Amino acid sequence: MANKDFIAYQESIDRTIAHLDTNIQTGLSSAEAKARIETYGPNELEAEEKRSMLQKFLDQFKDFMIAVLLAAAAVSAFVGLAEGEGVADAIVILIVVILNAIMGVFQEAKAEEAIDALRNMASPAAKVRRDGQVHTVKSFDLVPGDIVQLEAGDVVPADIRLVEASSLKVEEAALTGESVPVEKEIIDLSGQDVGIGDRLNMAFSSTNITYGRALGVVTSTGMETEVGNIATMLASTEAQLTPLQRDQNKLGKVLTYMIIAIAILTFAVGVFIQGEEVVHMLLIAISLAVAAIPEGLPAITTIILSIGTQTMAKRNALIRTLPAVETLGSTQVICSDKTGTLTVNKMTIEKVFYNNQLHEASEELSLDNSLLRSITFANDSELDNKGELVGDPTETAMIKFAMDKGQNLKDELAKTPRIDEVPFDSGRKLMSTVHQLENGKYLVAVKGAPDQLIKRATKIELNGEIVEMTQAHIDEVLTNNDAMARQALRVLAGAYKVIDTLPAKVDTDSVETDLIFAGLVGMIDPERQEAGAAIRVAREAGIRTVMITGDHAVTAQAIAERLTILPEGGNNADNVITGAQLDDMSDEDLARNVKNYYVYARVSPEHKVRIIRAWQANNITVSMTGDGVNDAPSLKQADIGVGMGITGTEVSKGASDMVLADDNFETIVVAVEEGRKVFANIQKAVQFLLSANLGEVLTIFVATLLGWQILEPIHILWINLVTDVFPAIALGMEHAEKGSMKHAPRGKKSSFLSNGVMPSIIYQGILEGGLTLFVYWYARFQMNLDNNLAETMAFVTLGMIQLFHAYNVKSIFNSLFSDNPFNNKFLNGATILSGVLLIGVVVTPGINNFFDVTVPNTEQWLVTILSAASILVFVEIIKFILRATGVADRYDRKDHTVL
Numbered sequence: 001m002a003n004k005d006f007i008a009y010q011e012s013i014d015r016t017i018a019h020l021d022t023n024i025q026t027g028l029s030s031a032e033a034k035a036r037i038e039t040y041g042p043n044e045l046e047a048e049e050k051r052s053m054l055q056k057f058l059d060q061f062k063d064f065m066i067a068v069l070l071a072a073a074a075v076s077a078f079v080g081l082a083e084g085e086g087v088a089d090a091i092v093i094l095i096v097v098i099l100n101a102i103m104g105v106f107q108e109a110k111a112e113e114a115i116d117a118l119r120n121m122a123s124p125a126a127k128v129r130r131d132g133q134v135h136t137v138k139s140f141d142l143v144p145g146d147i148v149q150l151e152a153g154d155v156v157p158a159d160i161r162l163v164e165a166s167s168l169k170v171e172e173a174a175l176t177g178e179s180v181p182v183e184k185e186i187i188d189l190s191g192q193d194v195g196i197g198d199r200l201n202m203a204f205s206s207t208n209i210t211y212g213r214a215l216g217v218v219t220s221t222g223m224e225t226e227v228g229n230i231a232t233m234l235a236s237t238e239a240q241l242t243p244l245q246r247d248q249n250k251l252g253k254v255l256t257y258m259i260i261a262i263a264i265l266t267f268a269v270g271v272f273i274q275g276e277e278v279v280h281m282l283l284i285a286i287s288l289a290v291a292a293i294p295e296g297l298p299a300i301t302t303i304i305l306s307i308g309t310q311t312m313a314k315r316n317a318l319i320r321t322l323p324a325v326e327t328l329g330s331t332q333v334i335c336s337d338k339t340g341t342l343t344v345n346k347m348t349i350e351k352v353f354y355n356n357q358l359h360e361a362s363e364e365l366s367l368d369n370s371l372l373r374s375i376t377f378a379n380d381s382e383l384d385n386k387g388e389l390v391g392d393p394t395e396t397a398m399i400k401f402a403m404d405k406g407q408n409l410k411d412e413l414a415k416t417p418r419i420d421e422v423p424f425d426s427g428r429k430l431m432s433t434v435h436q437l438e439n440g441k442y443l444v445a446v447k448g449a450p451d452q453l454i455k456r457a458t459k460i461e462l463n464g465e466i467v468e469m470t471q472a473h474i475d476e477v478l479t480n481n482d483a484m485a486r487q488a489l490r491v492l493a494g495a496y497k498v499i500d501t502l503p504a505k506v507d508t509d510s511v512e513t514d515l516i517f518a519g520l521v522g523m524i525d526p527e528r529q530e531a532g533a534a535i536r537v538a539r540e541a542g543i544r545t546v547m548i549t550g551d552h553a554v555t556a557q558a559i560a561e562r563l564t565i566l567p568e569g570g571n572n573a574d575n576v577i578t579g580a581q582l583d584d585m586s587d588e589d590l591a592r593n594v595k596n597y598y599v600y601a602r603v604s605p606e607h608k609v610r611i612i613r614a615w616q617a618n619n620i621t622v623s624m625t626g627d628g629v630n631d632a633p634s635l636k637q638a639d640i641g642v643g644m645g646i647t648g649t650e651v652s653k654g655a656s657d658m659v660l661a662d663d664n665f666e667t668i669v670v671a672v673e674e675g676r677k678v679f680a681n682i683q684k685a686v687q688f689l690l691s692a693n694l695g696e697v698l699t700i701f702v703a704t705l706l707g708w709q710i711l712e713p714i715h716i717l718w719i720n721l722v723t724d725v726f727p728a729i730a731l732g733m734e735h736a737e738k739g740s741m742k743h744a745p746r747g748k749k750s751s752f753l754s755n756g757v758m759p760s761i762i763y764q765g766i767l768e769g770g771l772t773l774f775v776y777w778y779a780r781f782q783m784n785l786d787n788n789l790a791e792t793m794a795f796v797t798l799g800m801i802q803l804f805h806a807y808n809v810k811s812i813f814n815s816l817f818s819d820n821p822f823n824n825k826f827l828n829g830a831t832i833l834s835g836v837l838l839i840g841v842v843v844t845p846g847i848n849n850f851f852d853v854t855v856p857n858t859e860q861w862l863v864t865i866l867s868a869a870s871i872l873v874f875v876e877i878i879k880f881i882l883r884a885t886g887v888a889d890r891y892d893r894k895d896h897t898v899l
Contacts, residue, residue, distance in 0.1 A: 008161040008219040009189050009199045016161050020217060022145035024163055027129030036143035043142040043158055043221035045231045057102075070094075126157040144218050150203065151213040159225040160203045160216035162186055167212035167424045169392065170203055172196075173339060175226060175630045176550035176604075180347070180393055180490070180525075181210045185426045195579045195602050196226060197550050206629065211380075211392055211424070230605050233633035247751045251686070254753075259292045262697060270704050281704075288700045294689040300725065301682055304732030308678040316661040317671040318645065324657035326682065327640045328675030330621045331543060332745045334668060335611060335638070337626040338549035338556060340647045341665050342563055343525040347397035350526065351489060353480045354519030355463050356473070365405050370461050371519035374494030376402045376409055377418070377445035378433045383410075394490065397523050398447075416443060420506040428452060432511055434502065442499045444511045450481045450493040450520060457495050457517040466516055473517075481520060488558030489522030524555070532563045534666040539564075542744030543672065546598055548608055550630075553578050553601040560599045572598075579603040582610065591617040608634035619747065625660075625668065627652050642668060677736040679746075685728040686752040687761055688809045692724055692802045694765025699772045699798065709787060710776050714851060715795045722837045723799040727806035730830035734810060735823065756812045756882075756891035764805065767874050772798045775867050779860070792842060792853040793864050799838040800868035803831050808875040813888035815879060816872070 008016055022028055028036070126139045129147040139157035142148070148160055156170070162184055169181040176197040185200050196204065203209075203216060205225040222228055263285040270281035308325040312318070319325055339345050352359045354371045365372060375398040381391030389396040402409060416435040419442075424431040430448030437443055446453060454477060460469045477493075484491045495515040503510035535545045545565050549556050557566065557576050566572040576599040582590065587610060594614040600607065608624070612634050615622045624631070624638035627648040632655040635641030643656030644663045653659050660667045696716055703710040746754065753761070775797040779790035806827060807816055822828055841851045848855065856864065882888045 008159075009194075009202045010191060011161075012188065012190065013161070013163055013186070016217060016219070017163075020145040020219070022147065022217060024147055024215070024217070025129075026132040027147040028143070028145050029131055033130060033141070033143055033146065036145065037141060040143055040224075041222055042140050044140055045223060045228055126154075142218055142221055144221060146218040148216055148218060149213070150209050150216065152209050152211055154209045156203045156205055156207045156209065158205050158218045159220040161219050162201050162203060162214055162216045164215040165212065165426070166214065167426060168203075168209070168214045169211035171208040171210045172204065173550075173628055175204055175207055175230075175628065183426045184214065193580075193583070196604050197602055227629060230629055230633060233605060233609065250751055251753070255292065255294075262292065262701065263288055266701055266704050274704070274707055284700065284704060288697055292693050292697050294686075294693055294720075294724070297686065297689055297728075300685050300689075300728045300732065303729055304678060304682050304685065307732055308674055312658075312671050312674050315670050315674070316645075316664065316667045317674075318659045318661055319657070320659065321657045324640050325675055326679045327621070327657070328623070328668075328672050329677070329679040330675070330746050330750075331623045331640065331672055332620045332747070333544050333546060333615050333622045334538065335546045335548050335608075335615075335622060335624045335634075336665060336668075337628070337631060338547050338551060338559060339525060340627055340644060340663055341528075341625050341660075342531045342547065343527050343559060345525060345647060345663075347393040347490070347523050348526050349397055349401040349521050349523045351484050351487075351522035352519065353477070353484075353522075355461075356476055358480050358483070361401065367405065367407050369518075370496055370516070371494045371521070372402055372405065372407065373412075374445045374496045374518045375447050375492070375521060376407065377413075377416075377435060377443070378431050378447040378494075380431075393525075394492065394523060398492075398521065401521070420502070422506060422508055422511060424448070425508075428508060428512075430456075430508070430512060432508075434506060434511060437498070442502055444497050444499060444515075446495045446512060446515055447492055450477065450491055453493040453495055453515070454478070454517065456512050457515040459515075460517040469517060477517065477520065484520070484522035486554075487522070487524075488555040489524050491520055491522050493520050494518040524558075527559055527562050528665060531665040534669040535563055535565060537741060538669050538672070541669075541672065541741040543669075544598075546600070546611075548600045548603055548611060548634075550603060551601060553599075556599050556601040565598050575599060576601060579607045582607050587614070587617075590614040594618065605630040605633055609637050612637045619749070621745070621747075623668070625665070627663070631655075673736065673741050676740050676745075677734075678732075680737060680740070681732045681734050683752050683755075683757055684731045684734060684809045687757050687764075687812070688728050688731060688802075688806055689724055691761045691764040691768065691805065691809075693720075694761060695768025695772065695798065695801070696720075698765060698769030699794070702769065702773055703776070708776065708780075710773075710791060710794050711798070712791070712852060715791075715798075718838075718841065718851070719795075719799050719802065723802040723834045726830040726834045727803065727827060730824065730827040731806065731809065733824055733826040737811060737814075756888070759891075760809075760812055763878060764808065764871075764875060767871055768798065768801050768805065771801055771867050771871060775864060778863065783860070783863075785860075786854075788852070789854045789856065789860070793856060793860055795853060796838065796842060796856070797864050797868050800835070800865060801871050803835055803838075804869050804871050805875070806831060808872065813879055813882055813891070815876060817876075 006019055011019070017024060125136050126142055126146075127149040128135055128137050128142065129149070130137075134149065142158050146158075147163075148157065150156065150160070150168075162168070163186070165184050165186055168184040170184055171181045176195075182197065182200065184203065187201050189199065189201060202219075203214065204227065205220075206227045220226075220228075223232060266288050267281050267285040270276040270284060271278055276284075302322065305322040305325045309319040309322065312325065336342055349361045352361055352363075352365070352371065354369065359365075379391075379395045379398060381389050381395040381399045384390050389399055391399075399409060413435075416437055418433050419436050420434040422430075422432040428448070429452045430446060432444055432446045435443040435445065446456075454474060458469055459466050460473050461467075481491050481493075495517050497515050499511075538545055545563075547556060547560050547563075547565055553576050557572055560566040560576075561568040561570075561572065566575055575597055577597045579600070579602045582600070582603065585593075590610060591614040594611070595618070600611060603611075608626075608631065612622050612624055616639070621639045623640045623642055624634050625642040625644070626632075626635055627644035629652065631643075631652050635643060635652060635655040640658060641656040643653040643659045645653070645659045645661040646663045648656075648659070648663075658671065696711070696719070699710060700716075772794050776790050776794040779785045779793045780787065785793075807821055810816060810821075810824070810827075811818070841847050842853050843855055879888075
């Protein structure tokens with residue numbers, strides 16, 4: 001009976017039948033099938049046990065940043081109740097936390113759709129021999145040992161060891177990534193350990209029969225099939241934290257430690273040095289903590305990411321998870337499936353050999369050309385109701401080639417109808433058709449493998465003349481065949497002959513002899529032109545493109561050279577590795593050597609996951625693109641999985657973070673540029689918020705040391721709500737800085753605080769705090785104003801400083817005036833709105849009493865506004881010094897990993 005130690009493709013048919021205890025002629029009995037389904041279970045993919053919605057919701061609160069926000073809500077509520085100001089700020093924070101949790105649950109539910117889609121891929125029915133008769137049963141009821149009949153158009157219902165096969169071709173792209181249907185045959189692979197794509201005596205669950213028919217015995221069902229193995233991998237693959245999520249966690253921890261330390265220090269100074277009351281200092285310490293926590297950061301981050309998703313959607317990049325927007329910007333390696341992403345996923349004729357000369361497919365070709373007629377007559381492709389070609393990809397390529405040359409095949413076949421044929425056979429690798437000519441004779445059109453067809457040709461057509469085939473002619477044909485094969489072109493030959501009478505039996509012996517050789521056609525699934533350009537842009541941005549495909553190494557290398565993934569014409573064999581070679585390499589060796597390989601050929605789903613993990617072991621942020629079921633585990637394993645919207649399976653889309661609506665590699669690079677802009681804008685918002693909060697913390701801390709009463713909790717909350725949030729959101733609308741795609745991507749060690757942001761936060765926070773303290777000191781001790789008015793001027797100064805400072809953070813090192821300072825209309829609007837709200841609480845009767853502020857006179861307003869505006873001057877001077885001393889350049893290269 002079936003077991004994991006029995007490897008069906010390595011065993012003979014007799015041993016397989018004996019092991020499964022079945023009979024080819026009669027199949028299983030109904031009773032035996034029923035017993036086996038009790039043993040092996042139904043032929044379906046198992047559903048993973050799902051957590052309840054409540055469990056998913058509660059899990060969202062385990063995040064460190066969420067814990068910080070909950071602490072902020074508690075602190076805000078405590079301060080609000082103690083001061084009699086209410087708990088409005090705490091409620092706002094709680095709303096943000098709950099909305100984030102709801103969004104997290106929604107995203108998790110979407111991810112689970114990948115497994116559900118995989119379960120729904122099973123074939124609905126199968127033709128099975130049971131009790132000596134053929135029955136149609138639900139694939140759900142198949143068991144190991146069942147004898148299954150397959151024909152063109154069927155979806156393979158389970159993993160099957162082929163017993164009989166007639167011209168069988170199986171499209172396995174969803175499982176292996178190979179673009180061309182595989183010709184299956186009953187061969188002996190005993191003792192050979194080969195990849196899925198080379199198991200020619202097997203048909204796998206969820207693949208499609210495109211040509212021919214077959215009989216086979218079911219060897220594996222459900223989770224034991226190859227697609228079941230993928231489902232197991234997909235369920236066990238843990239989704240990776242995005243760089244954004246890692247940065248938020250890191251930032252939350254840093255802020256928490258800093259806040260606790262500063263609050264304790266402030267409390268201790270006030271109580272033990274200044275002699276203040278414990279309750280009073282406790283409230284001040286809590287006020288300081290509120291000032292330090294950037295309550296709006298998660299909401300602002302979400303808004304900036306949402307804006308990024310809308311921009312990307314307009315450019316055919318559909319984002320499924322918000323953090324993926326930013327992750328794209330930090331991508332260092334793009335592992336891309338070949339078929340349909342880097343190539344057009346359509347076999348195309350590129351070279352044509354006739355009249356003993358090699359021609360480009362683009363050259364003019366007479367419709368009377370014998371090669372053209374041979375390859376289109378000996379062809380089973382058809383036009384469907386929509387006018388689209390349907391059939392084997394190589395055959396449709398030939399028809400498309402002829403149509404592009406102006407041939408009307410329908411009219412041609414009407415004049416010379418097909419009356420008989422010798423179907424393609426994987427043994428002789430030829431196909432022939434017989435056509436009635438108008439003069440009563442018969443045309444035999446033949447196409448097939450050049451090495452087989454040339455053996456059956458005795459003549460060759462040269463410039464309209466038919467001459468005897470000489471060894472020189474044969475050598476020329478074979479030389480050109482080899483030349484095209486070295487360019488990874490799939491080469492087929494065409495031949496023909498005219499006969500006077502129709503043989504009594506039309507078969508290979510009667511019609512496929514004494515042929516007239518017409519020529520060769522070389523075809524390939526060509527590279528997308530825009531993909532090549534996008535790969536070059538990615539290279540300039542410090543991003544390596546790696547090709548992963550189920551195709552043969554020679555084909556993969558040729559396409560990689562044409563796309564400039566590998567240098568064209570170079571000795572690139574050492575940069576190409578196959579799945580078989582990967583099997584001989586440990587995970588540790590692969591991680592050490594992964595940077596040496598640019599192309600992976602004949603790989604399985606397990607190989608793809610190993611490749612992704614090898615890069616991640618080197619702290620590299622990896623993007624993976626794919627469209628098949630076989631890509632789903634690696635899409636989930638990658639830092640960002642990119643699915644195909646047109647050709648992609650629902651499984652691959654469900655496992656992806658982003659879906660390309662146009663299946664175009666160029667769109668990935670466009671999305672990377674947008675992702676870099678999004679990260680830069682989040683970084684600007686972080687710099688703005690934390691420098692502002694540091695200014696508030698320093699103001700309160702130093703004022704406490706000096707025994708000054710400078711800011712009330714409600715002042716801090718209003719500044720955080722009004723002058724922080726609106727400009728920070730507007731900074732998320734900034735345009736991409738020039739040259740953003742000329743720099744290497746940031747490494748995993750970088751964060752929101754990298755590349756000069758942390759030093760900028762520190763010196764800018766010190767400036768903000770210093771200017772606020774200066775205004776209070778000047779008002780209180782130089783202008784001899786009462787404490788309430790001096791406090792009002794400090795409150796307005798701190799708020800106004802942040803509005804001016806928002807323009808400083810448009811660039812970390814570049815001058816504000818290196819570009820149009822007012823090119824962000826959203827920032828201009830946010831500044832005006834925040835300014836009105838800030839000044840409004842000071843000048844509006846009633847409200848100013850609630851905020852405990854006094855309206856300044858003209859001179860006092862002037863001191864306040866000029867002091868606040870001076871932040872622009874000071875920051876410009878420091879930026880100039882940093883640029884002049886080369887510090888800016890050193891920070892610009894920090895935390896970047898060039899591969």
